Amino acid sequence: MERYYQPEIETASREQITAWQSERLVRQVRHVWNDVPYYRRKMEEHGVSPDDIRGVGDLYKLPFLSKADLREAYPYGLLGAPLDECVRIHSTSGTTGKRVVAFYTQSDIDLWNECCARALTAAGATKEDVCQIAYGYGLFTGGAGLDGGSHKVGCLTLPMSSGNTERQIMFMRDMNATILCCTPSYAEYLGESMKELGLTPEDIPLKAGIFGAEAWSEEMRRDIEQTLGIKAYDIYGLTELSGPGVAFECSAQQGMHINEDHFIAEIIDPETGEPLPDGQQGELVFTSITKRAFPLLRYRTRDVCVLTHEKCSCGRTHVRMAKPRGRTDDMLIIRGVNVFPSQIETVLLNLGYSANYQILVDRVNHTDTLEVRVEMTPEMFTDNMGEITGRQKKIVEGLRSMLGLAAKVTLVAPKSIVRSEGKAVRVIDNRKI
Amino acid sequence: MSVKQISVFLENRPGALLGMTRVLAERGVDMRAFSLAESSDFGIARIIVNDVEKTAAILTEAGFVHNVTPVIAVSITNRPGGLNNALTALSEAGVNVEYMYAFVGGNRDNAYMIFRVADDEKAAAALRGAGIQLAEQEELANL
Structure with missing residues (x-):
């Protein structure tokens, strides 16, 4: 029996969803036109005014917003509410350049927490559950988002934050944690550490986990499900839009439902910017239609992904996005070939290695070189040199x-590969081009 | 019949071997024999120690990937022809030697040979048949 946090929203008809989206988009466009000079200038330059936007069908008329805009407008340029109405700041890790700082009003936080509560409920969480949050707390949205969602659901919340693995395991066992929220690489690390302590899945009370904030593969999912003895759910989000909970997986585990009452999703051709139909791979673009403090219109995520409006067996009607296949900006072009780190991960996991790898790209004598560093595991080791080199x-x-x-x-x-309790450093590109 | 060798995975970079020997030295592990095989990017250290369980536990704790490998140890007189006799016996029995190494024992009169073979029983029988003495774990531990 599928459970929903907000059934009337999560299973609403397509007509209802479109009606919500149209009404909220029109309102949001007026809001940014009136209250955010940066947007008004951008729209004017693009030759579009609020009168042109009468519903979702007119979305394509709006200009795109990119990470470069966020940097240019840093820190207050995209602020949509007076600072005295804002109650929170979160920020990205700044791994790809300058940090992005996002603002929240109390209502923004409440809606975001509801999105996370939907994700937790879809993963089976109820008020009977103990939810261990091992995402970092702080400027990073992971800890705060799932923490808020866990409170909304009524779980007993363990705000562990990341790191201190021994303490994580102790609390998990002593407090009977049933739901774990963290990055997938940390979930793997926890699993390995438990194995080293001689613990089996039966020794651990967990039944489900919600893992996100970095790319992971189906193989990694199976690996985590096996070592921890749980069902592993994916969650998607961006600090720019709110944080985790923009989209989440249901029991079907066939893509993540995007919370369409808050976010309009589009897939575009990253070269031409043209919207693409369902089922076609392209860049994921989001428009936040309920956020007050930090409203983003047609924000290009750089995530490469596919959308589907097909009916889902869980009963939710919101559109599903596939796990992003990679990022338009983490896609490596090596000797002219497009390479996504996730492809390398798939090869390693299929051969029985852990997902701990590092990709080193360099250029020697005008030719790109690709080196993949793989961690040795006890299972892979033998005293026989020939077998290992084989x-x-x-x-x-x-x-x-x-x-x-x-x-x-x-x-x-x-x-030996830098392992994060936040995000893993998977790619080192030393090419000087 | 067979004795236990510990095989340890090491990266082929400066300091990797030192990392292992340091932790073993600090914890008082006495190495009887040591052999190193290497490829361009990694190596396998093969060691015979006084206390196998303790050494394995220390290596696990220090994060080294390792395993315990059964090998055949023979004691031979330290004079010309000793190794040849052992290899002749193994060769005649059709036993393939994957790798081997030697070390001098507690006194200078005899040496020990360590053989890694696919079939321990067959190798042991062939060596015994040729009048070659097999060394037990205890003997190596007490050297």
Whole structure:
């Protein structure tokens, strides 16, 4: 029996969703035109005024907003509410440049927390559950978002924040945590640490986990589900839009439902900017239609993904997005070939390695080089040199057939790849172009 | 019949081997024999120690990937032809040696050979048949 946090919204008819979206979009466009000079200038330059936007069908007329706009407008340029109405700031990690700072009114926080509550409920959380939040608390949205959602659902909330693995495991066992929220790489790390302590899934009370804030693959999901003995759910979000909970997975685990009463999703051709139909891969673009303090219209996420409006077995009617296949900006072009780190991860996991890898790209004598560093595991180790080098060759062959590229595979000591309790450093590109 | 060797994965970079020997030295592990195999990017250290369980626990704690490998140890007189006799016996029995190494024992009169083979029983029988003495774990621990 599927449970919903807000059934009347989550299972609303398409007509109802479109009606909400149209009404809120029109209101949002007027709001930014009146209250955000940066937007008004951008719209004027684009030759569009609020009168041109009468519903969702007119969305395409609006100009795109990119991360560059956010940097240019830093810190207050996109502020949609007076500062004295704002109650919170969150910020991105700044891994791809200058930090993005987002503002929230109390109502923005409440709606965001509701989105997270929908995700938790879809993962099976009820007020009977103990929810362990091992996302970082602080400027990062992970901890605050799921914490708020957990409170809305009425779970007993364990605000662990990230790190201190021993303490995480102790609280998890002593407090009977049933739901775990953290990054997928930290979930894997927790699983490995438990194994090292001799704990089996039966020793751990967890039944489900919500994992997001970084890319992960189906193989990694199976791995986590097995080591922790849980069902692992994906969650998607961006600090720019609110944080986790923009979209979330249901029991069907066939894509993430986008909370369409708050966000309008589009897929565009990243080259031309033309909207693409359902089922076609392109760049994901979001318009936030309920946020007051930090409203974003047609924000280009750089995530490469596919949308589907097909009926979902869980009963939710909101559009689903596939797990992003990569990012338009983390896609590597190596010797002219498009390479997504997720493809490399798939090869490694299929061969039984852990998802701890690092990709090093360099340019030697005008030719790109690709090196993949893989951590040795007890399962993969033998005293026989030939067997290990044979397995190493298998990885090289696997990468060649997946990417069409020759890669150098280096085996490194366990836990030598910088592992994050926040986000993993997967790609090091040393090319000077 | 077979004795326990510890095999340790090491990165092929400055300081990797030192990292292992340091932790073993600090914890008082006595190495009887040591052999290193390496490829361009990693190595395998193979060691015979006084206390296998303790060493394995120390390595696990220090985060080294390792395993315990059964190997055949023989004691031979330290004079010309000793190794040749052992290899002849193994070769005649059709036993393939994956790798081997030697070390001198507690006194200078005998040496120990460590053989890694696919079939321990067959190797042991062949060596015994040739009058070569097999060394037990205890003997190596007490050297």
